[in-house]
Amino acid sequence: MDVTPPPVPSSETPPEGAVTKKSGLDPIAIALKLNFTAEETDQRSLLSAVVKDPSFVSTRVLLLNGDRAGLLAWIETPDVKQVFFVLKDSLATLFSPEVRDLLDEMQSPAGKPPRNFLTFLDPALSEERFVFVRVRERLFEFHIAPGKDETMYTLVEALTD
Numbered sequence: 778m779d780v781t782p783p784p785v786p787s788s789e790t791p792p793e794g795a796v797t798k799k800s801g802l803d804p805i806a807i808a809l810k811l812n813f814t815a816e817e818t819d820q821r822s823l824l825s826a827v828v829k830d831p832s833f834v835s836t837r838v839l840l841l842n843g844d845r846a847g848l849l850a851w852i853e854t855p856d857v858k859q860v861f862f863v864l865k866d867s868l869a870t871l872f873s874p875e876v877r878d879l880l881d882e883m884q885s886p887a888g889k890p891p892r893n894f895l896t897f898l899d900p901a902l903s904e905e906r907f908v909f910v911r912v913r914e915r916l917f918e919f920h921i922a923p924g925k926d927e928t929m930y931t932l933v934e935a936l937t938d
Contacts, residue, residue, distance in 0.1 A: 802915070804851055805837065807935050811928070814840040815849070822850035823871075823907070824918045827864045839932075847905060847929050848920035851936075861893055861911040873901030892937055912937045 815837040825831035836850040876899040885891045893911040908919040921929040
């Protein structure tokens with residue numbers, strides 16, 4: 778999938794009632810505020826496997842008190858919906874018979890922009906839970922280490938505000 782960098786933000790005022798685009802979001806700064814440590818990694822995300830140029834995907838391992846909490850990968854592109862659908866199609870071919878806790882839904886939290894939310898556990902792929910959230914022009918991939926659900930879901934909410 779060919780992904781282009783996001784365009785320069787427009788200074789136009791959005792229509793009344795529209796959810797405004799949140800520009801300048803820094804996922805690492807938000808993670809650091811929540812007491813995570815973010816480290817560069819060579820670990821490939823599933824997201825990087827579906828985009829034509831994986832260099833557009835940012836990926837970090839997240840630690841809490843020196844222990845792995847999970848992985849965070851993200852991309853920002855005007856084509857984010859297309860990337861999300863390609864990712865979903867690709868995942869369907871990767872699932873093992875042991876996949877469980879699969880949830881794929883459109884969510885509309887009060888006061889927040891709508892988001893696509895996809896999560897599952899598949900021991901054949903990883904012991905970690907996979908969570909994908911598409912919101913505005915961003916797609917996040919989270920891997921959540923066992924026992925780190927609460928703190929990682931706090932990050933999910935902070936990044937998709």
